[in-house]
Amino acid sequence: MSSSTVVQFNIQIGDELTFNVKPLLNEVKHALDKLIETGQSTVIDLRSIPLAPGEEEKILNVLGLGEVQARLDALGLSEVIETRYAGVWIVTHYNDDDHIISRFIEVTSMPEILCSQTEDIMAAYSRLGLTLNDEQKNNVEDS
Amino acid sequence: MSEIEFLNWVRGPGFQIAIIIFVAGVIIRFAEILLLGRKPNLAEAKGSEMRGGLCTIVSRSFPDKNTFQRSAFTEVSGWIFHGGLFITIFLFAPHILMFKDIIGFGWPALPTPVIDAMTVVTIIALLAILVHRINNRALRFISTKEDYFVWLITILPLITGYLAFHRIGMTAPTLLAIHILSVELLMVIFPFTKLMHAFTITLSRWYNGAISGYRGVES
Amino acid sequence: MINDSNRDKTLGETLREQGISRRSFLKFCATTASMMALSPAMIPKIAHALENARRPSVIWLSFQECTGCTESLTRAHTTTIESLIFDFISLDYHHTLQAASGHAAEQARETAMEENYGKYLLIVDGSIPMDNPGYSTIAGISNYDMLMDTAKGAAAIVAVGTCAAYGGIPHAKPNPTGAVSVGDLIKDKPIINVPGCPPIPVVITGTLMQFLTFGSLPELDHIGRPKAFYGKSIHDRCYRRPFYDKGLFAETFDDEGAKKGWCLYKLGCKGPTTYNACATTKWNDGTSFPIEAGHPCLGCSEPDFWDGGSFYKALSMPTENITRTVIYTAAGAAAAGVALGAMNRHKKNQAVATHNRTSIDDLKK
Numbered sequence: 001m002s003s004s005t006v007v008q009f010n011i012q013i014g015d016e017l018t019f020n021v022k023p024l025l026n027e028v029k030h031a032l033d034k035l036i037e038t039g040q041s042t043v044i045d046l047r048s049i050p051l052a053p054g055e056e057e058k059i060l061n062v063l064g065l066g067e068v069q070a071r072l073d074a075l076g077l078s079e080v081i082e083t084r085y086a087g088v089w090i091v092t093h094y095n096d097d098d099h100i101i102s103r104f105i106e107v108t109s110m111p112e113i114l115c116s117q118t119e120d121i122m123a124a125y126s127r128l129g130l131t132l133n134d135e136q137k138n139n140v141e142d143s
Numbered sequence: 144m145s146e147i148e149f150l151n152w153v154r155g156p157g158f159q160i161a162i163i164i165f166v167a168g169v170i171i172r173f174a175e176i177l178l179l180g181r182k183p184n185l186a187e188a189k190g191s192e193m194r195g196g197l198c199t200i201v202s203r204s205f206p207d208k209n210t211f212q213r214s215a216f217t218e219v220s221g222w223i224f225h226g227g228l229f230i231t232i233f234l235f236a237p238h239i240l241m242f243k244d245i246i247g248f249g250w251p252a253l254p255t256p257v258i259d260a261m262t263v264v265t266i267i268a269l270l271a272i273l274v275h276r277i278n279n280r281a282l283r284f285i286s287t288k289e290d291y292f293v294w295l296i297t298i299l300p301l302i303t304g305y306l307a308f309h310r311i312g313m314t315a316p317t318l319l320a321i322h323i324l325s326v327e328l329l330m331v332i333f334p335f336t337k338l339m340h341a342f343t344i345t346l347s348r349w350y351n352g353a354i355s356g357y358r359g360v361e362s
Numbered sequence: 363m364i365n366d367s368n369r370d371k372t373l374g375e376t377l378r379e380q381g382i383s384r385r386s387f388l389k390f391c392a393t394t395a396s397m398m399a400l401s402p403a404m405i406p407k408i409a410h411a412l413e414n415a416r417r418p419s420v421i422w423l424s425f426q427e428c429t430g431c432t433e434s435l436t437r438a439h440t441t442t443i444e445s446l447i448f449d450f451i452s453l454d455y456h457h458t459l460q461a462a463s464g465h466a467a468e469q470a471r472e473t474a475m476e477e478n479y480g481k482y483l484l485i486v487d488g489s490i491p492m493d494n495p496g497y498s499t500i501a502g503i504s505n506y507d508m509l510m511d512t513a514k515g516a517a518a519i520v521a522v523g524t525c526a527a528y529g530g531i532p533h534a535k536p537n538p539t540g541a542v543s544v545g546d547l548i549k550d551k552p553i554i555n556v557p558g559c560p561p562i563p564v565v566i567t568g569t570l571m572q573f574l575t576f577g578s579l580p581e582l583d584h585i586g587r588p589k590a591f592y593g594k595s596i597h598d599r600c601y602r603r604p605f606y607d608k609g610l611f612a613e614t615f616d617d618e619g620a621k622k623g624w625c626l627y628k629l630g631c632k633g634p635t636t637y638n639a640c641a642t643t644k645w646n647d648g649t650s651f652p653i654e655a656g657h658p659c660l661g662c663s664e665p666d667f668w669d670g671g672s673f674y675k676a677l678s679m680p681t682e683n684i685t686r687t688v689i690y691t692a693a694g695a696a697a698a699g700v701a702l703g704a705m706n707r708h709k710k711n712q713a714v715a716t717h718n719r720t721s722i723d724d725l726k727k
Binding site for chain 3: 145146147148150151154155156158159162163166167168169170171172173174175177178179180236237238240241244245246247252253254255256310314315316319
Binding site: 043044045047048049050051052053055072074075078091093099100101102104112113117118119120123 | 401
């Protein structure tokens with residue numbers, strides 16, 4: 001099928017089709033205020049809000065790209081970026097096929113998923129111990 | 144019966160039943176009135192029956208100064224709710240779709256927010272009319288049970304329509320079904336109550352005007 | 363799938379054994395929360411519940427259905443996460459997906475029922491024919507017998523798809539097989555309806571996860587659907603709603619209004635009376651949903667959606683041919699009216715004829 005036979009919906013990113021873009025950005029502002037006043041962080045699930053085609057992009061465009069961009073490899077790729085507004089993060093989870101499976105706006109000083117997790121640190125400690133033990137054993141056997 | 148079954152019933156068999164009673168009732172009543180005939184007037188005509196009749200159909204809608212001063216409330220509220228009913232019934236886009244489905248053609252609709260506002264105005268006018276009817280001793284005296292019943296059946300579609308549009312109180316299919324059912328109720332009782340005046344008003348006014356016209360006097 | 367020895371372990375233990383990091387688990391929990399339409403504030407609670415949850419046995423029965431629901435589920439777009447969910451449950455019987463066949467397959471079902479009596483989760487797709495049991499059988503067992511037998515030991519039943527939940531297409535008029543829903547037959551077990559034709563994949567998995575995570579029924583609406591997904595109508599969450607409110611409608615599928623993405627009400631959209639999550643969850647990797655593709659909603663997650671007249675008739679239109687009714691009625695009524703009129707006239711003339719005139723002489727008597 002040639003592209004000309006496809007009906008093009010004339011929906012521009014600039015058109016404000018639902019009333020959800022502005023309130024959402026205002027909510028982010030309130031969340032920032034809460035973070036400053038009380039230190040409490042907020043998570044907004046972008047998939048729980050009815051958005052017209054192009055509106056998610058519009059929100060992301062307004063928030064822009066800041067100083068931090070991190071890639072996680074945990075059950076597929078995840079992307080954690082700080083927007084141009086410090087304290088406002090976009091967390092995007094992908095599956096193995098690089099499809100977005102969930103996307104959140106996190107208003108926090110550090111998204112939880114970036115921190116090393118206690119359980120993982122404990123597991124790492126014992127794993128490292130085992131590795132060192134093995135090395136020692138190997139050294140003893142070698143000598 | 145599930146709510147969708149209820150909705151399917153009022154949109155299907157329920158509507159059929161209502162439209163059959165409505166159409167048959169209106170036509171039979173008209174036939175009865177027209178076929179009964181009038182005594183031939185043997186006096187010499189001093190004016191035109193047709194002219195007098197047609198003039199009166201229009202002129203009776205506008206009160207003369209004295210009548211208006213005597214019953215300004217009745218005139219104003221009457222005009223508001225009749226106009227409101229006309230606008231909400233015939234100029235709301237989904238309603239026009241319904242008419243178009245039956246008679247094959249439609250007409251332009253008013254913007255939905257206008258209809259919404261008119262609905263509220265009409266409901267308020269009808270409530271005010273009820274209060275007036277109860278408070279005014281003369282009106283209360285001449286009011287029958289049928290008058291109150293007809294009032295109720297008239298205001299119900301407005302209220303249920305408003306609730307259905309704003310989706311207040313119940314699930315959407317139930318609200319819509321109740322709204323359609325309330326209109327079907329109106330259609331069913333229409334030919335057998337004073338609601339019939341919506342059609343017979345032209346007829347009775349024409350007779351009044353024609354009689355005066357024949358005599359060559361103003362009606 | 364994980365072997366049977368893992369059935370007694372918690373999900374947390376199983377995952378750690380598989381070398382899945384806590385960070386991955388957090389990602390899983392965040393996506394699960396999003397899937398279950400829960401607030402992100404619930405993520406820590408989900409993490410805690412899942413850590414300690416145990417792997418339940420699941421029996422999936424397919425009756426009068428088209429396998430669309432299974433297709434929908436197996437094509438759920440969260441492949442990685444999905445495989446985790448499948449790891450998390452022990453799908454002991456699903457005659458489309460299982461490798462075993464014949465007696466071995468039925469044996470698997472019976473064994474699972476015996477071993478997990480009172481604890482397993484029963485998933486049903488498809489309606490049950492009550493007319494002639496021969497319309498649909500599995501291994502020579504009628505759908506009715508298999509359902510009643512398997513339901514006895516189930517902790518809860520999930521009716522997946524509109525057929526299982528409300529009868530669906532087999533139940534459509536004139537319902538030749540006498541199809542009924544699971545809820546029509548079983549009254550003494552908790553039933554979760556997950557309707558849709560097919561249901562949205564993440565709504566199926568979200569509902570399962572909610573049951574498996576918290577071990578309790580999600581909050582259901584008046585026709586048994588989880589409120590988290592079916593709490594709002596398509597209309598209420600439709601991005602084209604502002605056009606409806608302004609009265610801007612597409613009149614045909616290819617006019618200016620259609621191209622501008624205006625409301626599809628006049629083209630028969632059932633969004634105003636349909637409760638489902640399409641407008642936010644969307645389909646095909648969150649790409650789009652029917653209304654976004656320019657087609658009105660059919661109302662597939664509602665009972666009897668097949669019997670509401672044409673899909674392309676607006677909700678405010680009567681479903682039957684009213685023009686014909688009006689013409690026939692008018693013709694009949696006109697005849698009756700003339701007859702009645704003639705009778706009335708006759709009565710009037712008779713009254714005039716039999717009227718006794720009173721003269722002055724009469725009064726003088």
